[in-house]
Ligand code: ADP
């Protein structure tokens with residue numbers, strides 16, 4: 107479960123201060139796939155970065171499966187991120203000089219897994235996203251949709267409990283977007299991974315279990331699962 111309480115995040119000071127998060131509370135249950143939507147600049151990326159341990163809030167608490175993300179040293183937080191979470195970005199963030207297999211193996215290498223074992227698991231992850239035939243391709247040799255699949259394989263290769271995705275379909279056409287969301291949905295259902303997707307795309311949001319709406323640094327609806 108992901109729990110956020112009274113998150114406040116500001117950028118800058120004085121006249122140029124931006125209040126990106128204004129006392130945000132949020133609960134996401136393990137195994138949910140939720141979307142975060144709202145106008146550009148309302149704080150979606152900031153919220154994702156604060157939840158995921160990338161950007162420390164000014165105040166407030168984030169816990170992920172009982173682990174209090176900002177009550178530990180930076181090192182421990184980084185280790186937690188690498189071990190238990192995966193990231194997917196709009197621009198893929200793959201390393202251009204590495205093959206698909208090498209890109210996907212990287213998080214495992216970071217965790218100290220032997221390169222032999224990492225390659226086996228990376229191949230399995232690429233097969234899971236339908237790219238078993240493209241193990242040795244470089245990012246420049248793959249389409250946008252294929253590169254996003256590689257990025258998703260990289261996110262799942264460590265079997266994380268949470269995947270954070272910031273506009274994962276923002277650079278893709280409608281059909282490809284649909285396939286990528288379908289893939290995330292499939293991972294959510296088969297692996298039980300909690301998935302948090304920031305999106306502009308109403309079609310992407312509608313595929314999720316829940317829509318969290320933000321406006322001007324606040325969540326205006328969907329902060330908790332409604333149980334009947
Ligand atoms: P969204 O992802 O919803 O478009 P962001 O979370 O990126 O919104 O931004 C929220 C607000 O915080 C915006 O006003 C943005 O300009 C500001 N902001 C985001 N990151 C920074 C930063 N690193 N420095 C200064 N202002 C920032």
Ligand code: MG
Nearest residue numbers: 150151152272
């Ligand atoms: Mg953003």
